Amino acid sequence: MEPWRNRPNNEIVRKVVNELGASLQGHPLAEQARYRLQKWNDPVAKLERRRKRTNAVLTFWLIVITMLGTLAVLGFIGVLGTWAAVTGSIGAAVPAVLAVRSGFKLKEIGVARQRLALSPPPAPRPPLPAHISSARVPMEKLHSAEDAMTQLLVQLDSPALTSMPTESVQQARQTAQEASSAIRAVSAQLQAVERARDNAPHLERASLVEGVRVLRIQLADGVDRYCALVAEAGKALAASTQFQNPAEVLDDATDHMAGLASAMRDVSGYSAY
Numbered sequence: 001m002e003p004w005r006n007r008p009n010n011e012i013v014r015k016v017v018n019e020l021g022a023s024l025q026g027h028p029l030a031e032q033a034r035y036r037l038q039k040w041n042d043p044v045a046k047l048e049r050r051r052k053r054t055n056a057v058l059t060f061w062l063i064v065i066t067m068l069g070t071l072a073v074l075g076f077i078g079v080l081g082t083w084a085a086v087t088g089s090i091g092a093a094v095p096a097v098l099a100v101r102s103g104f105k106l107k108e109i110g111v112a113r114q115r116l117a118l119s120p121p122p123a124p125r126p127p128l129p130a131h132i133s134s135a136r137v138p139m140e141k142l143h144s145a146e147d148a149m150t151q152l153l154v155q156l157d158s159p160a161l162t163s164m165p166t167e168s169v170q171q172a173r174q175t176a177q178e179a180s181s182a183i184r185a186v187s188a189q190l191q192a193v194e195r196a197r198d199n200a201p202h203l204e205r206a207s208l209v210e211g212v213r214v215l216r217i218q219l220a221d222g223v224d225r226y227c228a229l230v231a232e233a234g235k236a237l238a239a240s241t242q243f244q245n246p247a248e249v250l251d252d253a254t255d256h257m258a259g260l261a262s263a264m265r266d267v268s269g270y271s272a273y
Contacts, residue, residue, distance in 0.1 A: 044113070051109045058102035061095040068092035126184070133194055134216045135187045138223045142183060145227045149176055152233040172233065179229070183222045190215040 072088025074080045125143065129135040153176070157169045193215060197208035 047109055047113050051106065051113070054102050054105045054109065058099055058106065061099035061102060064095040065092050065099060068095070129187065129191055133191050134212065135190045135194075135219060138216075138219045139184075139187055142180065142223045142226060145223070145230050146176075146180060149226075149230050149233060152230065152237055155237050156233065176226075176229070179222075179226055183219065183226065186215060186219045186222060190219055 068088045068091040070088070071080070071084050072092065075082060075085025075088060125146070128139050128143070153169055153173050156172075157166065190212065193208060193211045197205055197212055200208055
């Protein structure tokens with residue numbers, strides 16, 4: 001069949017896939033799948049899978065070496081013939097080399113795990129709230145702001161920016177994580193109150209509706225402040241190529257972020273320690 005006959009079908013399949021992807025965007029099942037994918041691609045999880053595979057291969061080669069070594073010993077002591085001694089000795093050489101290679105791989109994996117333990121990567125972000133939750137839009141905005149902040153801090157921590165102290169970047173990164181955790185605590189409270197409102201008797205929903213409104217305002221305000229801090233970090237990066245001192249701009253942003261984290265902890269009862 002000529003290739004051009006498949007083009008309409010390919011276009012239809014492409015459109016169907018695109019529409020299906022758009023319809024699943026933000027769906028709870030899609031969010032769960034994305035969350036599981038993030039956990040699967042976590043560097044620590046990858047190293048653990050490599051360690052288990054290498055350990056299994058090493059165990060297999062050790063079993064083979066033990067069997068061939070036993071055969072060789074039985075040949076040398078005369079229980080079996082000379083053929084057993086020769087076959088066992090020669091046959092054990094190859095798996096012995098492979099076992100040594102597996103042992104070196106396990107050592108390299110152990111070193112990599114120790115390196116990750118000293119600088120653990122950020123934990124995968126939890127799934128977004130459901131579409132019916134009023135926390136959905138602010139948390140989507142927070143996710144986008146977090147991605148932007150991560151990229152900015154990576155650029156600010158670049159060796160090319162010799163005028164940017166590493167301590168300032170590290171402090172800003174830690175405070176940003178605390179602020180995000182505090183905002184997520186408010187989001188969790190908002191979702192819990194929403195569930196209580198939906199299941200409460202009609203005569204008792206008034207106070208819960210008001211609680212949802214207040215928490216929604218607090219959540220949106222916290223996310224807006226976080227976005228403002230992203231803008232400050234962007235200004236610090238832009239100032240790194242000008243005559244301004246980017247450290248001063250980032251220090252100001254860090255102070256704002258520390259205040260935001262403290263305020264959000266007071267609101268949500270969250271503590272990072």
